Amino acid sequence: MNHDPLDDLLGDPTPLPDAGFTARVMSALPRRRSPAPPLEPWLLALVPGLVTVALGPDASALARSLADGLAGLVGGLGPALAPGGGPQPGTVAALATAAALAAAALGAWLLAEPT
């Protein structure tokens, strides 16, 4: 079998010393995505406010429970969505906000229905 000097030359790449390349890459890496922040304080205040407006002052305890439940639910949503290729934090926060507002509005509407 004929020996091809081209195969030797092409198949033998010179190993490149790191020479600071890894450090350069590491310094340029963006920060990892962080889990979604907990609900914004204004949103937490908004949820019981909506329910209380809909039902009156008597429902304030129920409204607080609803707000606490939503905060727990949305707080758990972030870590579940964020790691490894998940949506950006801004997306998670927007989703959380939309979900909380929708749930609060639905809860207020249900509780306001005449029985």
Add this chain to the structure above:
Amino acid sequence: MPPSDTELVARVLAEDDRRAFAELVHRHQSAVRGLLRRLTAGDAALADDLAQQVFITAWKKLGSWRGGARLSTWLYRIAWNAWASQARRAPPVEPPPPEPVRGTDDAVLDRRDLTRALAQLRPEERAALAVTYGQDLTHEEAAEVLGCPVGTLKTNVLRGKERLRLLLLPAPEATA
């Protein structure tokens, strides 16, 4: 025994372990930069800039790496895409008619000759040779990296080698 690529990737994903990622970069930097130097026809600065982009992309998309394929193959694929994207932004000029890059009196081929000769190949021939040789890939893996059929890859390898032979090796009558 050093941790495998798979173990290091798992650490990065589970613990956000930057040291594990640095080990991956250090482990694969030579192959990725070497491939890009061949793709860029020896432009070391451009190759290193692209290699940096490759590892940053890998960091962002590490969760999408499927453990079934070797990490190196996945990195080469990102490198190829980075180079192809760069080539679209600044298309390489059509190579001039081939000129011998070395005299026939020197019996030893060296890598500078090879780099200059590779620069005279068509981009698709250069890419085929770059991923097929020195990267420890099968023809199937090399074709997957370039996103082309295996037959196309083999054709480009053969054509590229023929052109390199004309550029690098002394004509038979000159050696007689």
